[in-house]
Amino acid sequence: MTKALRVAMVALLLLIGGVTLVAWLGLRSDRSEESVAPVIASDLQDRVARGRYLALAGNCRGCHTERGGADYAGGRVIATSFGEFRTPNLTPDAATGIGRWSENDFWRAMHEGKRPDGAPLYPAFPYTHYTKISRADVAALYAYLQSVPEVNKGNLAHSLQFPYDQRWLVVAWRALFFRPGAYQMVATQDERWNRGAYLVQGLGHCGACHDARNALGAIRGQADAAGGVIHNWYAPALNAAAEAGVAAWSEDQVIALLRTGLNEKAVTLGPMAEVVYNSLQHLRDEDLRAMAVYLRSLKAQVSPPPAAAPRQSAETRMVANARGARDYADHCAGCHGQQGQGRVPATRPLAANRDVTMTPAMNVIRIVLQGGYAPGTAGNPQPFGMPPFGGTLSDERIADLVSYIRSAWGNDAPAVAGHEVARQRGGVLW
Numbered sequence: 001m002t003k004a005l006r007v008a009m010v011a012l013l014l015l016i017g018g019v020t021l022v023a024w025l026g027l028r029s030d031r032s033e034e035s036v037a038p039v040i041a042s043d044l045q046d047r048v049a050r051g052r053y054l055a056l057a058g059n060c061r062g063c064h065t066e067r068g069g070a071d072y073a074g075g076r077v078i079a080t081s082f083g084e085f086r087t088p089n090l091t092p093d094a095a096t097g098i099g100r101w102s103e104n105d106f107w108r109a110m111h112e113g114k115r116p117d118g119a120p121l122y123p124a125f126p127y128t129h130y131t132k133i134s135r136a137d138v139a140a141l142y143a144y145l146q147s148v149p150e151v152n153k154g155n156l157a158h159s160l161q162f163p164y165d166q167r168w169l170v171v172a173w174r175a176l177f178f179r180p181g182a183y184q185m186v187a188t189q190d191e192r193w194n195r196g197a198y199l200v201q202g203l204g205h206c207g208a209c210h211d212a213r214n215a216l217g218a219i220r221g222q223a224d225a226a227g228g229v230i231h232n233w234y235a236p237a238l239n240a241a242a243e244a245g246v247a248a249w250s251e252d253q254v255i256a257l258l259r260t261g262l263n264e265k266a267v268t269l270g271p272m273a274e275v276v277y278n279s280l281q282h283l284r285d286e287d288l289r290a291m292a293v294y295l296r297s298l299k300a301q302v303s304p305p306p307a308a309a310p311r312q313s314a315e316t317r318m319v320a321n322a323r324g325a326r327d328y329a330d331h332c333a334g335c336h337g338q339q340g341q342g343r344v345p346a347t348r349p350l351a352a353n354r355d356v357t358m359t360p361a362m363n364v365i366r367i368v369l370q371g372g373y374a375p376g377t378a379g380n381p382q383p384f385g386m387p388p389f390g391g392t393l394s395d396e397r398i399a400d401l402v403s404y405i406r407s408a409w410g411n412d413a414p415a416v417a418g419h420e421v422a423r424q425r426g427g428v429l430w
């Protein structure tokens with residue numbers, strides 16, 4: 001971001017902030033009507049068990065557990081373009097966790113994105129989606145979290161760039177971009193579709209990664225069929241046929257991808273592999289089927305045309321292509337086939353593979369640089385690995401190689417340049 005732009009943005013934020021601070025002072029004692037509704041009092045044990053399942057569906061542990069740390073004790077770093085968030089402790093420890101929180105406090109956090117003292121929570125916590133979770137499901141989540149082992153571990157401060165480190169500015173953000181909501185049943189669709197939509201839009205918070213965001217990090221919705229960017233990965237649009245749309249897949253193919261991390265056409269890698277590993281593989285058949293029904297119904301949108309490829313003369317192009325083809329034969333064909341046909345079940349084809357041809361090309365570049373694994377799941381316990389090539393091949397050679405696989409065997413996607421490869425080096429190694 002240029003300095004002028006940042007200054008302009010700060011001024012704008014302060015202005016909006018001033019206005020909404022006034023509004024906030026007026027509204028802070030406001031309690032949503034739903035929050036006083038009685039909780040369905042079923043047996044506590046049942047509720048805890050249900051909450052445990054819902055916590056898996058919402059991937060709470062994934063974000064609220066540090067690598068190697070105790071479950072739900074927080075401390076995981078969530079890197080964003082605004083700086084680094086560190087997730088809080090959700091265990092029932094009274095001093096450092098949420099042991100003192102009432103169920104109503106918890107509901108307000110999940111539904112309204114507010115702390116018990118009324119302070120607004122940053123939307124890096126996807127309450128923008130969790131707001132659609134029902135009161136009964138939030139109660140079950142609360143019962144479950146109050147049952148996990150207490151861990152005494154203080155919350156670490158976020159380290160965010162100015163002005164984003166000013167928590168009160170989130171009030172302005174919320175006034176612009178957030179309304180507490182509830183999942184609205186769509187009467188023209190059946191129960192299964194509605195269950196799928198509820199899971200995808202609410203607990204599953206798929207759009208938190210898969211939907212494009214504006215400059216202030218607010219989700220733009222699915223209208224323009226653009227995906228989101230997370231940790232230098234592109235989370236493709238769930239409603240675009242050339243990206244992650246699944247309208248053309250069978251229900252069983254969608255379920256296989258969500259449950260095992262791959263099917264014969266596609267494989268999940270990077271952040272999506274983690275979602276499958278931590279969350280989706282644990283879901284019940286009927287819930288995965290409901291999600292598949294909903295995902296398949298998303299109206300296919302046409303993706304915006306890709307940005308122009310780097311300008312090169314025909315001759316330069318040919319030389320680069322020959323270099324890419326040579327490296328492909330030397331380093332890749334053994335696993336992916338001379339004609340990019342793959343070796344199912346070990347590897348997917350690279351021919352007619354949208355993960356290869358998608359624009360932006362950041363995922364395919366990243367996979368070649370860093371390698372990776374599909375998640376190890378009950379349905380695919382020993383995934384084959386893709387070795388990293390970032391250490392052996394230069395930026396230019398990887399650019400030529402990726403450009404080659406994007407244009408060989410009937411693939412027809414723009415070439416990538418060496419500087420795009422350089423940009424994908426470093427950053428979080430997923």
Ligand code: HEC
Nearest residue numbers: 058059060063085087088109115120121122124125126141
């Ligand atoms: C994408 C990462 C992510 C996921 C997934 C996530 N959280 Fe969080 N959560 C955060 C972050 C970051 C914060 C801190 C926000 C802040 O400081 O304003 C937070 C804050 C919270 C808080 C407020 C705690 C406090 O002390 O202020 C609660 C409660 C909470 N999350 C519950 C949940 C539950 C329940 C789930 C699963 C349904 C969940 N979270 C899933 C990232 C996540």
Ligand code: HEC
Nearest residue numbers: 204205206209233234235236244266267268269271272275
């Ligand atoms: C933490 C971010 C994140 C979340 C949350 C997330 N995804 Fe993804 N997803 C990604 C990324 C990044 C990719 C691209 C990499 C890949 O293909 O595995 C992806 C890929 C996909 C694909 C395309 C797979 C392919 O190769 O064709 C589908 C389908 C998908 N996600 C569905 C979902 C659904 C359904 C949810 C919610 C239950 C979800 N995702 C939640 C990040 C996320």
Ligand code: HEC
Nearest residue numbers: 266267331332335346347348355364367368384385386389
């Ligand atoms: C040792 C075997 C091996 C080698 C060598 C190898 N790969 Fe892979 N590759 C894999 C595996 C395994 C996967 C993940 C599972 C899958 O594709 O089904 C993968 C995945 C990929 C993907 C992602 C496919 C998708 O659908 O998301 C791309 C792109 C890719 N490899 C390109 C390459 C390129 C380019 C080279 C050469 C520089 C290469 N691979 C070398 C085994 C290999």
